[in-house]
Amino acid sequence: MHEMSIAMSIVESVAERARQEGCERVTGIEIVVGRLSGVQVESLRFCFDAATRGTPVEGAELSIEDREPSGACDACGAEFPVAGFHACCPVCGLFRVRIVSGEELAVKTITIE
Numbered sequence: 118m119h120e121m122s123i124a125m126s127i128v129e130s131v132a133e134r135a136r137q138e139g140c141e142r143v144t145g146i147e148i149v150v151g152r153l154s155g156v157q158v159e160s161l162r163f164c165f166d167a168a169t170r171g172t173p174v175e176g177a178e179l180s181i182e183d184r185e186p187s188g189a190c191d192a193c194g195a196e197f198p199v200a201g202f203h204a205c206c207p208v209c210g211l212f213r214v215r216i217v218s219g220e221e222l223a224v225k226t227i228t229i230e
């Protein structure tokens with residue numbers, strides 16, 4: 118499952134960070150998931166629980182920021198929220214929109230003990 122491998126790599130990198138800080142336990146993780154990242158938030162949440170078992174991240178509270186995608190028009194420079202990859206500029210009407218955010222999947226903050 119796609120989300121399972123994502124959850125495991127998040128847990129791994131967070132556990133590694135905690136180890137570097139000399140901490141035993143991670144109590145909270147905040148991640149940002151862009152809506153165009155292709156990641157199902159509910160599925161990720163479910164997998165996260167399984168992925169943390171037996172790690173310093175077990176029991177950590179996961180908060181997910183579901184980020185709305187935005188695009189910028191290469192023709193007129195306008196920036197606006199978009200629903201998908203093939204967006205049309207609401208200002209000039211051209212299909213020359215570049216996705217500027219919404220594809221990200223990143224750990225924003227971690228809380229350690």
Ligand SMILES: [Zn+2]
Pocket residue numbers: 190191192193194195206207208209210211
């Ligand atoms: Zn435009």
